[in-house]
Amino acid sequence: MKQDTILLAHGSGGTLMHKLISGLFASKFSNPILDKLDDSATFELPPGRVSFSTDTYVVQPLMFRGGNIGKLAVCGTVNDVSAMGAEPMYLSCGFVIEEGLAVSELETILDSMVASAKEAGVLIVTGDTKVVEKGGADRLFINTAGVGVVRDGVDIGAAKAKIGDKILLSGTIGDHGIAVVSEREGLTFETAVESDCAPLNKMISSMLDVSRNVHCLRDPTRGGLASALNEFAAASDVGLHIIEDRVPVRDEVAGACELLGYDVFHVANEGKIVAIVEPADADAVLAAMKTSPYGVDAAIIGEVVDEPKGKVLVDTHFGSTRILDILVGEQLPRIC
């Protein structure tokens, strides 16, 4: 009999679980390394430094415009591995499922994971599933980890920004955060904004093809562009100076930020990259970004300066200069 929902028995090691794993996970993710279904995956890595990253995804709602938790879990880890200048190759994934989750919903999520992994050119080679009682989790949590090999000659790190370097951003900010929050209970508003969730490894790869002088790279996820820039400023002990008018923001995202009292610089992205690049290479790297479908709106948004150390300054559209602060805690709508 076909099950409509995930039951606790699925996680207890019995036949139900076996069916679920072989039926769903193994068939969808199928590849020669995974298909062996051994206790762990074994594979060879090309020579070089390994980049290894893990992240756990707990987004609510599970489905949002432009993606779902599965797409996010694959893209997020692919992007984290890539942001060190590595080519991501293999992923693991762990699922914590609250009993009662519809099998059809899980299938949709797995299909997205397959599609994103395929686009990124990575294989999901090992995984695990746990089913917990009602209330033990919020429907579905996914952990992914990824490994890749860092390109020869590339040396990327948050502490490597140098005075005079240019700051590049791959496109509009705030899309993901606004797409997700617009569907939360209590805050519903209609917008066509889609999450920008996307695998960026190919774009990053093309950037590194044209320059060995990309000093910092980061995907500005939670805490938005403001967090990523502040982390660079602090780690490199330099100032960052950006021009508000050069930072692309969709009108709808700006509108939603007005409505909710958000600062768009604090709103999360899942398909953007911010790079700090040697000035001589900046135009070439920008051109490389723009060849990617995820980088058409890429722009040079500012540069690295001497002072104030550890801080980010923004020249506002209004003609003043302000400090760009880090978001403290959770972003909450401001009303009264």
Added chain:
Amino acid sequence: MCLGVPGKIVSVTDIMGMRSADVDISGVKRQVSLDLCPEAKEEDYVLVHAGFAIQIIDEQEAEETLKLLQDLTGVDLPEAESAS
């Protein structure tokens, strides 16, 4: 203290005596109650606060404020900008 965002009424609905409007704020749509602004109609711009339209924006006054600013400062804004 009180966030109030200007938005344009794109449609008005009446459900069981409760008038509400779909308001467009730069492409974002939110349903707001017209209980406090019963005279608001389609095409009006209203100030939105906590799910309610709290005042109809006086478009003429808005233009005059800008005009006054321009006169005051002697700065002429290009049409496109002042109308944006």
Added chain:
Amino acid sequence: MTLKYISEYRDPILAKSLITKINQTSTRDAKLMEVCGTHTVAIAKHGIRTMMPPTVQLLSGPGCPVCVTANTDIDRAIELSKVDDVVITTFGDMMKVPGSYSSLAKEKAAGSDIRVVYSALDAVELAERTPEKRVVFLAVGFETTAPTIAASVIEAKKRGLKNFFIHAVHKTVPDALRALIESGEVKITGLILPGHVSAIIGTKPYLFLADEYHVPCVISGFEPLDVLQAIYMLVRQIESGEAKIEVQYRRGVLPDGNQVAVETMNKVFEPCDADWRAIGVIPGTGLKLREEYAEFDAVAAIEVELPPVREPKGCQCGEVLRGVLFPYQCKLFGKACTPEAPVGPCMVSSEGSCAAYYRYSDYPEATG
């Protein structure tokens, strides 16, 4: 970015010449208080303070409803949230504000059912959907917000809901300004009055400020050009020795305000005394449910025991809210009290003056 009625009030060219105008006009000391928290944020975020001539000083006032909510009112919301079948609904602003011992955010983490809503109507709808729960809306805010709560209460009555309640801690502005000026603690030479409160109440309730106290006042909008223009108008009044209530925010404020909203508010609420955090009780500046709507009063309907009130040690939010101290003059500012580890409410709320000064490093030590 183009947002109608927003973008055009952020024009850099106009701003520059307006600042020049202010500089040319101002010769007398202008100690201007922005009453409203949204003005405080706009001033800090757009760096307006740094553009002012030495004669113009901008002080923050008591206009952040979150900041002036008394500890005991937050303590009550927290105790209510611990009752089994109670769901607390609140604007996001209130989540992190500390009461005597805890905050709603901490109680939520500990398992209380506390939800952020965008509108009180969302709370009414939640109550209708979940008849097994008692839904309490934490009703904060000034005259801008109070009519929206009143309309929601009327709606709840119309729908016959027996499980919707409000914990009303609204405050009203004009008499609070009277108390502030009467106290004589700070010599304010001009007031930047709140645009959205005035969109509701109009200009008349402020007339006494000019007539009785001879304080120049301008009702201002919230975009940076609005604020600059309001400052310019105040400087002009000060230079000419006049005191009147002028409206800069003419696109949103009519002399009579929004009478429908005022009537809605008066239908549901009547004035009462209000306890302002760190300021104390100001007669007639609160709003309580009228007899006809008393059934929606959470305080009467759901009995809870309140812990003894405790004020944070060394916190000078009161002095900051009254404009006696600049935030950076508080001994705890930026040291024991930061947005990551706030001691007082002014550092918690995003509209709190301490948070605004801190976030945008809008104080002498940071910029100088």
